[in-house]
Amino acid sequence: MTSPSEPRSEDETVAEVMRLHYTDGLAIRAISRRLGIARNTVRRILGRRPRKAREQQTPRSSLLDPYVPQIQRWVADTPELKATTVLERLRGLGFMGGITIVRDRVSKLRPREAKSFLTLDFAPASVMQVDWADFGYALPGCPRRVSAFVAVLGYSRFLYIEFTVSQAFGSFVRCMDRALSFFGGTTTMSLFDNMKTVVLSHSPLATRFNRDFLEFARVRGGFGVVACNVRSPHEKGRVERPIGFVRDRFWPGRRFTDLFDLNRQATSWRDEFANRRVHETTGKVPALIFENEEKKLLKPLSTDRFDTDDRDGTGVTKMCRVRFDRNLYSVPWRLVSQSVVVRADDQMVSIFLGPKQVALHVRSWSIGEDVEDNSHRRPLEEHKPRACARDLPAALTELGESGVRYFGILAAGRRSIARESLRLVWLVELFGPSVTRSAMDEVMATSHVGAEYVEYVLRHKRGLTARPEPLRIHIPELDGVRLPEPDLGQYDRPRKTLDPGEP
Numbered sequence: 001m002t003s004p005s006e007p008r009s010e011d012e013t014v015a016e017v018m019r020l021h022y023t024d025g026l027a028i029r030a031i032s033r034r035l036g037i038a039r040n041t042v043r044r045i046l047g048r049r050p051r052k053a054r055e056q057q058t059p060r061s062s063l064l065d066p067y068v069p070q071i072q073r074w075v076a077d078t079p080e081l082k083a084t085t086v087l088e089r090l091r092g093l094g095f096m097g098g099i100t101i102v103r104d105r106v107s108k109l110r111p112r113e114a115k116s117f118l119t120l121d122f123a124p125a126s127v128m129q130v131d132w133a134d135f136g137y138a139l140p141g142c143p144r145r146v147s148a149f150v151a152v153l154g155y156s157r158f159l160y161i162e163f164t165v166s167q168a169f170g171s172f173v174r175c176m177d178r179a180l181s182f183f184g185g186t187t188t189m190s191l192f193d194n195m196k197t198v199v200l201s202h203s204p205l206a207t208r209f210n211r212d213f214l215e216f217a218r219v220r221g222g223f224g225v226v227a228c229n230v231r232s233p234h235e236k237g238r239v240e241r242p243i244g245f246v247r248d249r250f251w252p253g254r255r256f257t258d259l260f261d262l263n264r265q266a267t268s269w270r271d272e273f274a275n276r277r278v279h280e281t282t283g284k285v286p287a288l289i290f291e292n293e294e295k296k297l298l299k300p301l302s303t304d305r306f307d308t309d310d311r312d313g314t315g316v317t318k319m320c321r322v323r324f325d326r327n328l329y330s331v332p333w334r335l336v337s338q339s340v341v342v343r344a345d346d347q348m349v350s351i352f353l354g355p356k357q358v359a360l361h362v363r364s365w366s367i368g369e370d371v372e373d374n375s376h377r378r379p380l381e382e383h384k385p386r387a388c389a390r391d392l393p394a395a396l397t398e399l400g401e402s403g404v405r406y407f408g409i410l411a412a413g414r415r416s417i418a419r420e421s422l423r424l425v426w427l428v429e430l431f432g433p434s435v436t437r438s439a440m441d442e443v444m445a446t447s448h449v450g451a452e453y454v455e456y457v458l459r460h461k462r463g464l465t466a467r468p469e470p471l472r473i474h475i476p477e478l479d480g481v482r483l484p485e486p487d488l489g490q491y492d493r494p495r496k497t498l499d500p501g502e503p
Helices: 010-023 027-033 039-045 065-077 083-092 099-109 169-183 210-220 231-248 257-275 286-297 374-383 394-410 417-431 431-445 451-461
Strands: 127-132 148-151 157-165 189-192 200-202 207-209 224-226 310-315 320-325 325-331 337-344 348-355 354-360
Touching: 010 027, 065 083, 065 099, 065 354, 083 099, 099 210, 127 169, 127 231, 148 231, 148 374, 157 207, 157 231, 157 257, 169 210, 169 310, 207 224, 210 224, 224 310, 231 257, 231 348, 310 320, 320 337, 325 354, 394 431, 417 431, 417 451, 431 451
Parallel strands: 127 189, 189 224
Antiparallel strands: 127 148, 148 157, 200 207, 310 337, 320 325, 337 348, 348 354
């Protein structure tokens, strides 16, 4: 066989093509690639005709074709003309088709006006643009979507970014508060998208803002709140482009363990790269513009503090729990059916009954978690002994897993837990923990529980004799005392007694 580096003769090529196709079963494309020849050459050798290019099909005629010139005149004269109106007019001309083909043709014939936008120029410290960006379920083991809070100063393009797992009002104003502290002041106004935490409703006639956020704007320095028009992202282009910049330059290939690690990396990227790069539009460094021109013109922040906690009024369930942000948190059992107020920041959850704080928990950012404080459980166990029946008494801890299983079954029945515990403690003292544990396993193997069954196995079925250990009081001097056994024989000797009737 000719080596691949040597040219083949035509006969060798024909033989090799036929061998690869008929013997090895290779397709035409594979043979062409293997031998380095054109596919049409392989087809010719195998006696197959080259594939012809598809002939362009003649477009099918439509019932609407005769009326197209008239539709063009109508649409050119009135571009906003609806397809239903066009159909009504066509009926008078004898058109027998339906609305679908009319709507498709009108959409193609309607003149399109290209949108154009003016470049907006902002004075230093005049505007800050704010928006959210969604990054999906990105945190390992966290069933919440990750969002990026992005704030940009319109003049210098100085950027603030923070990742959260909530866009609720409390999380939003905490991000806003940290952004204002990062910039060191406020601009004359802030521009927002139509997020519900800022804008409750937006219409061409009026915009209804969230009063709580307006109060935040007043307390933290006094800046104007402006909302973009609906479906007009170009109005906040100064923050839309940085969001795309974060997606393209920070996010791809990023690895992190939790939200804290993600924000640590984002802060480093923001301070060391994003704000120090030469901006592609201005040709200047945002950090330098901010330091030299804009920072000194910002309005100072007020010393008054705004309450940025998440707040929710709720009731205590029969399980001594309150539901907050898709998780459960425990409270003292005496608060069942009471109305409480839940307040939370990014780290802690506080529960108040009136002005008094009744519970404090570390906040869970998961979903469906039951966060319990053990100090809330112990008083309930003392109040309801059966509630802690599955926990072994201190005197029975030597029974191990058998004891835990035994008391777990016992708690589901009607027997007195206190009485059963007392009798089992007595059996352990008489016969020892290992033997008692074995007898409990034997009783449970017969599908029963009860101290009388355990005692029956020990005394009658196994014929054991009680051998209690000596009492220990844990005082070496007294525990070490040994007394001789008394001689009881003297009580067996006969003694002469006087008859009461004798003198």
